[in-house]
Amino acid sequence: MTDDPVRLKHRELEKIAMAALRVARILVECGARVRVVHQGASLVARGLGVEPVGLRTGYASQEITVHSGGNTITRMMTIGPHGVNHRLDHAMRRLAVRVSKGGMTVEEVEAEIDHLVKTTPRHPLWLVSLAVGLACAAFGRLLGIDWLAFGPVFVGGGLGQALRMYLHRRGVNSYVLAAVIAFTAASIAGASARLAGSTTTNLAMMASILLLVPGVPATNAQTDIMDGYPSMGSARAVSVLMVMGFATCGVWLAEALLGVQ
């Protein structure tokens, strides 16, 4: 088969567009702001020798249009569940900077992305559960729980986080997951705090679900709007409201179960 130079150019452009989109997608999934996502994708595209004409990032998908010579193509990629992963986020940013300096092929960039996704370290499940339980208990002290409720909030928050990671891996819807975790964590914390003789059972139940508070998306929503991306900012704000709404349903059920007012 003879190579058609125009088609070959399109294929090269497509590979570059998809590599830039992959970096952008991972950045979004790691909790980066849209400005950072666009900067990352642009650095990759330019480093691979093409000019990004336009980028659009939505909550569930993103698009890029790249241009080189006389050819322009637009490609789209879906985005997976949004989370927060600081180390992978910054590994991707460093990769984008490296690519922008030139000298890497698309294949090398793709291989490096695969490598980073596989090897960027994550804290073990037990450590995350322990840390989140402690964070909830500390949050509880800031809210005014008594010392008798400290342990119950620690246990409720920690077990809630362990269950969250288990259900997340099983692909449970993130809003349903928020309700289930809130119910479980608040029930455990509330029942244990009451058994321990705490006078702040209600606050303890609230503190145990603070692992669900979407603080990063909430502040990103504002920053995205300030940066000129109101659609993504609004989508993030709505998702924050949805998570908190479902979490409150879980607490409400737990309060009804325990008879807490």
Added chain:
Amino acid sequence: MAPVDWMHLLHQAFFGAVAAAGFGVLFNFGLKALAWCAAAGALALCVRTLGLDQHWSLEAASFVAAVSASICANLFRRPLGPRGNAVALAGCIPMVPGAFFGQAILGALAVTTPHPENAAVILTAIEYLLRVLFTLAAIGAGLAIPAYLLKHREF
């Protein structure tokens, strides 16, 4: 000027640091960055507590605390690098009024019962909801304004 309750201040700073570091683990910060998260959390809660002790509103105290965390993250750019903004954000997470939001929704549920007890229930629910919105806005604005003004927004 109201006197400072040092024990209360230390208590808030300590638990602010623990909460920020705990959330740092959840957000997969590296070990070195976790120490910075704890420091940012302690600073933010210190400033907010001092503000509340001076009878500022929660929103005003949270705003000044977020500004302080953001300015410090920008001042320490050399050791922190581009993760400065993320560290400041992690430090402000313990100030996010998640419990107020829950209480606002639960209050709203009480309002919609067939025979709501009294008007105070409605007022409390609205107060909590507004407090959540304004405090979140204050934290977001407090984190963003110094970063924009100091123009340290490198990738």
